[in-house]
Amino acid sequence: MSTPTPVPTSNRAGVIVRLRGELRFLSAHLVRRFVPPPTLSDVAGTGLTMALVDGQVLAIIPVGPRGAALTVCEVGGELVGLLGADPEAVGFFEPDGAGVTFDGQNAPELDVAELVRASARGTFEQEAEA
Amino acid sequence: MSRISDAERQRLAERLAEAVRASTDAEQASGQAQAQAARQAAEVEGLLEGGERLALRGRDLRASVQELRDTLERGRLSTLNAALEGARLGEVAGKALMAMTEEVRSALGRSADVLDDHATRVAELERERERLVLALGPLADAARAVASEVMRAAERSRSQQEALAELSLELRDQFGVDPELGGLVARASREAADLLDTLKALEARGAHSEARELLARISALSKSRTDES
DSSP: OOOOOOOOOOHHHEEEETTTTTTEEEEETTTTEOOOOOOOOEETTTTEEEEETTTTTEEEEEEEEESEEEEEEEETTTTEEEEEEEEEEEEEEEETEEEETTTEEEEOOOOHHHHHHHHHHHHHHHHHOO | OSSSSSHHHHHHHHHHHHHHHHHHHHHHHHHHHHHHHHHHHHHHHHHHHHHHHHHHHHHHHHHHHHHHHHHHHHHHHHHHHEEEEEEEHOTTHHHHHHHHHHHHHHHHHHHHHHHHHHHHHHHHHHHHHHHHHHHHHHHHHHHHHHHHHHHHHHHHHHHHHHHHHHHHHHHHHHOOOOHHHHHHHHHHHHHHHHHHHHHHHHHHHTHHHHHHHHHHHHOOOOOOOHHHH
């Protein structure tokens, strides 16, 4: 009797989040975990927001209203928290262009690296203005 | 002392006796009304206190509902984290984990719905309680006002009784009017009249011997009383 070999599928593993009412997709290899929204601390003069999550200090990128969860992602070996991206579903989703299909709707992929860069640029611009 | 006739004295005594009796009745009724009003006021106050206690219970319930909601949310996040692990394992290897987390998440979702229903009912109960307390407020005011009015009425009744007692003393000193004696004489008159009516009724029914026997007993009683005095 032979063991059935797993059939690879083209579905994408990841998370569907709702961001300002819109569905977005986050790849599973990017998302580390979900935690309850922590207490936030603004870093004076930088425009950065930090939070202590499970003993680690994370940079927080607010992408929407506070919501029910903080989505912790890993970008370039660094952990960042997305606040306001509420997880709706986790699983395997049919690819659809740059994103996936969820409940018959297109959920474009959320570019977390770009969000981090935009956040950093905002900080740099503030430093330059100062 | 006696500047009025015996008949007038007797009439005054009877009137005074009636006034004293009416005053005593009024004071008794007043006392009962006072006790009743105080009891009602206390009951309404008790209901208001019950309303306050219910408000505290409602606050506790809301707090526990919130705690449960937070717990369910933490559970939901845990299932999402487990599902994330399943997704990383791959569509085949992570299938069982994904299925289990989906089931748990579904159960948590149902629990959250039930909790929302409970929260709605708790809110409804709170609104009902507020309506009751609002309705009880004027009732409590009214009960307090009635209790206070009844107390004043009882004080007035006592004053009247004291005034009546003073009047009785004055009438006894000035005219020898004794309401107790007057009352007894009036009662004896009424009873004598009743006795005569009974005798007439016996004779009318032909019970002459019984009537005579009754008359004989009255005579004997009257004679013995005369002899004693």
